[in-house]
Amino acid sequence: MKNSLTAAEGLRTWQDIGQQAAATRALSPVAQRNRLIRWVGTGVMFSFAASLLLLGAWALRGSTTAPLRGPTAAGTVPAIGKFEFVTDGVLTEGWAMNFLKVHPGDALEKLDVFALRDRLLSSLQVREAAVERVLPGTLRVSVKERKPWLRVATSDGAGGLRILLVARDGTVFAGQDYPDTLLNQLPWMAGMALHRAKGGGFQPVPGMELVSDLLFAARTHAPKIAAQWTVVNLQQFDPRPAAPQSLIKVQSGNLGELTFATTDFDTQVRRLGFVAEQLDAKPMLLHGLDLSVPNQVIVQPAAPPPSQVASRLR
Amino acid sequence: MSKSHIVAALDIGTSKAVVLVGEIFRGDRLNILGVGQASSLGVRKGDIIDFMAACNCAHAALLAAEQNARAQAEVAFLAQSGAHLDGFSQHAEVAVSAADNRVRPMDVQRLLAEARKKELPAGRLAIHHIRNSFRLDGRPVGDPNGQLGEKLDLGFWTVTGDESHLSNAIHLVNGYNGLEVKDIIVSSVASANVVTPEMDKKIGALVLDIGAGITDYALYRDGHIVKTGVIPLGGDHLTNDLSLGLRISRKHAERVKLSFGQAEVDAQARAEKVWMVGDKSVGDRYIPRLAICQILEARVEELFTIVKKHLGALLTPEDVAGGVILTGGTSRLPAIERVAERVLGLPARRPTEPAWLTESLRGPEYSTAVGLLLFALNAPQRDNSKPGAAGAGLIGQMARWFGT
Numbered sequence: 001m002k003n004s005l006t007a008a009e010g011l012r013t014w015q016d017i018g019q020q021a022a023a024t025r026a027l028s029p030v031a032q033r034n035r036l037i038r039w040v041g042t043g044v045m046f047s048f049a050a051s052l053l054l055l056g057a058w059a060l061r062g063s064t065t066a067p068l069r070g071p072t073a074a075g076t077v078p079a080i081g082k083f084e085f086v087t088d089g090v091l092t093e094g095w096a097m098n099f100l101k102v103h104p105g106d107a108l109e110k111l112d113v114f115a116l117r118d119r120l121l122s123s124l125q126v127r128e129a130a131v132e133r134v135l136p137g138t139l140r141v142s143v144k145e146r147k148p149w150l151r152v153a154t155s156d157g158a159g160g161l162r163i164l165l166v167a168r169d170g171t172v173f174a175g176q177d178y179p180d181t182l183l184n185q186l187p188w189m190a191g192m193a194l195h196r197a198k199g200g201g202f203q204p205v206p207g208m209e210l211v212s213d214l215l216f217a218a219r220t221h222a223p224k225i226a227a228q229w230t231v232v233n234l235q236q237f238d239p240r241p242a243a244p245q246s247l248i249k250v251q252s253g254n255l256g257e258l259t260f261a262t263t264d265f266d267t268q269v270r271r272l273g274f275v276a277e278q279l280d281a282k283p284m285l286l287h288g289l290d291l292s293v294p295n296q297v298i299v300q301p302a303a304p305p306p307s308q309v310a311s312r313l314r
Numbered sequence: 315m316s317k318s319h320i321v322a323a324l325d326i327g328t329s330k331a332v333v334l335v336g337e338i339f340r341g342d343r344l345n346i347l348g349v350g351q352a353s354s355l356g357v358r359k360g361d362i363i364d365f366m367a368a369c370n371c372a373h374a375a376l377l378a379a380e381q382n383a384r385a386q387a388e389v390a391f392l393a394q395s396g397a398h399l400d401g402f403s404q405h406a407e408v409a410v411s412a413a414d415n416r417v418r419p420m421d422v423q424r425l426l427a428e429a430r431k432k433e434l435p436a437g438r439l440a441i442h443h444i445r446n447s448f449r450l451d452g453r454p455v456g457d458p459n460g461q462l463g464e465k466l467d468l469g470f471w472t473v474t475g476d477e478s479h480l481s482n483a484i485h486l487v488n489g490y491n492g493l494e495v496k497d498i499i500v501s502s503v504a505s506a507n508v509v510t511p512e513m514d515k516k517i518g519a520l521v522l523d524i525g526a527g528i529t530d531y532a533l534y535r536d537g538h539i540v541k542t543g544v545i546p547l548g549g550d551h552l553t554n555d556l557s558l559g560l561r562i563s564r565k566h567a568e569r570v571k572l573s574f575g576q577a578e579v580d581a582q583a584r585a586e587k588v589w590m591v592g593d594k595s596v597g598d599r600y601i602p603r604l605a606i607c608q609i610l611e612a613r614v615e616e617l618f619t620i621v622k623k624h625l626g627a628l629l630t631p632e633d634v635a636g637g638v639i640l641t642g643g644t645s646r647l648p649a650i651e652r653v654a655e656r657v658l659g660l661p662a663r664r665p666t667e668p669a670w671l672t673e674s675l676r677g678p679e680y681s682t683a684v685g686l687l688l689f690a691l692n693a694p695q696r697d698n699s700k701p702g703a704a705g706a707g708l709i710g711q712m713a714r715w716f717g718t
Contacts, residue, residue: 011432012439013439013441014441014475016439017477017480017484019484019485020485020492021488021492021495031380031386034386
């Protein structure tokens with residue numbers, strides 16, 4: 001080891017002094033700290049790698065052992081121990097089990113949850129459905145139901161009447177499990193013919209969203225008045241949005257026939273409420289109220305009884 | 315061989331110990347990673363007089379530099395100064411042996427062997443054996459092989475040091491966790507390497523490294539160092555003179571030197587008076603600046619006169635056309651270059667620090683340590699093939715993670 005300026009051979013140089021340098025140097029505090037950081041970093045890295053390996057092994061074990069729990073392994077097939085039914089409507093767990101034809105004790109693995117879901121959706125009362133297997137032994141069915149806004153009477157084909165319900169999206173369905181009190185509050189739909197669908201049932205009623213909006217506005221702003229509505233006549237109703245001359249006529253128990261335009265239901269209903277209050281203060285017999293004319297309400301008094309007309313003529 | 319080596323450059327001066335930690339990458343790139351300093355104790359005029367005190371200071375500076383660098387030095391490059399250093403010139407000449415008077419390699423070998431025929435006195439060890447340029451019939455030549463001439467001559471400048479002083483310095487470094495001294499460089503050679511432009515080395519230049527305790531010098535001619543030396547005078551002597559001349563404490567004398575000192579008396583200095591302490595406390599008093607400058611000028615003149623005497627006939631404007639370059643902490647004294655010019659009869663200046671140095675390392679007090687790192691950069695790289703050394707590849711890498 002000669003310094004770069006030295007080329008002296010034979011001369012005694014400073015390199016002849018024996019150094020006490022360590023072959024492997026003792027670590028300085030800086031190096032000790034660096035080594036500690038390296039060790040901790042390496043430890044963390046190895047732990048992470050080991051965790052990944054273990055996780056991978058566990059996942060592989062899960063996938064390889066899964067067939068053992070299948071139908072071929074006798075005695076290990078999980079069965080439906082619990083049936084969970086969740087709905088936002090009126091359908092019951094019993095209806096669901098009957099409709100789906102599943103029973104406690106059925107093999108859970110054998111169930112085709114997609115077929116079950118399709119079967120649920122075949123009931124027009126069900127708008128959305130989900131069927132899940134929750135291992136080890138639970139079948140969970142969740143549905144969202146259509147809400148009825150109107151009812152309609154149709155022939156049952158055997159000379160009798162069949163009551164069907166109309167949802168907001170126009171779907172005509174046979175209501176299940178609805179209490180009579182709720183059904184009796186629904187107005188009847190009139191003035192629009194139902195058309196049969198190819199696969200059975202009826203085609204959706206066009207423009208029902210507009211009708212539902214009117215019913216919703218009435219139930220919100222004038223619930224007492226809405227409760228008196230018995231028939232919604234759609235004879236002069238044009239389902240196209242903002243169609244001219246489109247009218248919805250509602251038969252009310254106390255206010256006669258109410259005529260609504262198909263725009264701005266909130267204003268019309270508030271005006272109706274105001275008129276109803278005035279009529280409460282000064283009762284009079286009405287034929288109906290026409291609310292379809294902008295900025296006014298046409299009050300149509302009922303015709304006097306024939307006896308009163310005759311006395312006037314005299 | 316690994317790609318990078320961490321080296322420490324250690325300059326243990328009279329006033330402070332400076333350590334730079336650098337990374338030599340692939341043998342051709344230098345990154346200065348950290349700097350550490352500590353006030354020096356146990357060192358007088360460059361010589362270690364209290365080994366333990368000097369150890370503590372040097373180790374504190376090493377530790378600070380390593381912490382700053384966040385790396386552990388593998389080897390150290392040590393600057394050496396002090397009155398124990400000496401030097402001598404060796405001269406040899408041979409007649410060109412070939413009949414056609416063309417220099418053959420054999421002639422060069424004979425010349426080199428002749429130049430090395432010198433025994434050192436007992437207790438002296440060589441530090442540098444600096445080859446000067448070949449001269450063929452009196453004219454300098456780079457490579458004499460194949461050139462025509464009759465007489466080939468060569469000079470060497472050999473720097474020697476006292477064995478016990480060098481041993482102390484080496485063991486001081488070894489005491490820091492077994493840190494090995496890779497090379498010892500004389501301070502003047504190290505600092506001159508940094509502050510002297512290549513052109514000035516060729517046309518001749520004198521580098522004066524004026525430290526606190528001593529002044530090192532190195533004289534370049536034809537691109538080679540032809541003489542080095544140490545003069546036991548430095549900034550501390552200026553402080554002492556002020557302390558004695560003005561009858562003030564050393565502490566105040568140092569402050570006065572740094573705040574108001576000037577190496578030459580000028581018109582402004584003649585008229586001005588300055589406060590000794592400056593806070594108008596009890597004992598504080600006015601001092602004529604003229605007195606300060608006169609004291610400093612006398613001592614600085616003496617310093618340069620000694621330098622001139624040391625160099626003698628070597629110091630001619632023709633041979634030292636590059637002038638005098640002043641470095642070291644005391645070179646910060648205002649007007650010192652004017653005194654140098656007047657006494658030495660040569661243009662004098664402060665060096666232009668290399669642009670690649672960071673601002674914080676451009677002071678003259680760092681020139682020696684930076685010069686050491688430059689020597690480390692040009693030194694042969696350490697052989698890693700010793701038994702037990704971690705090898706390359708994945709296993710070696712993993713072993714290094716665990717610090718083995």
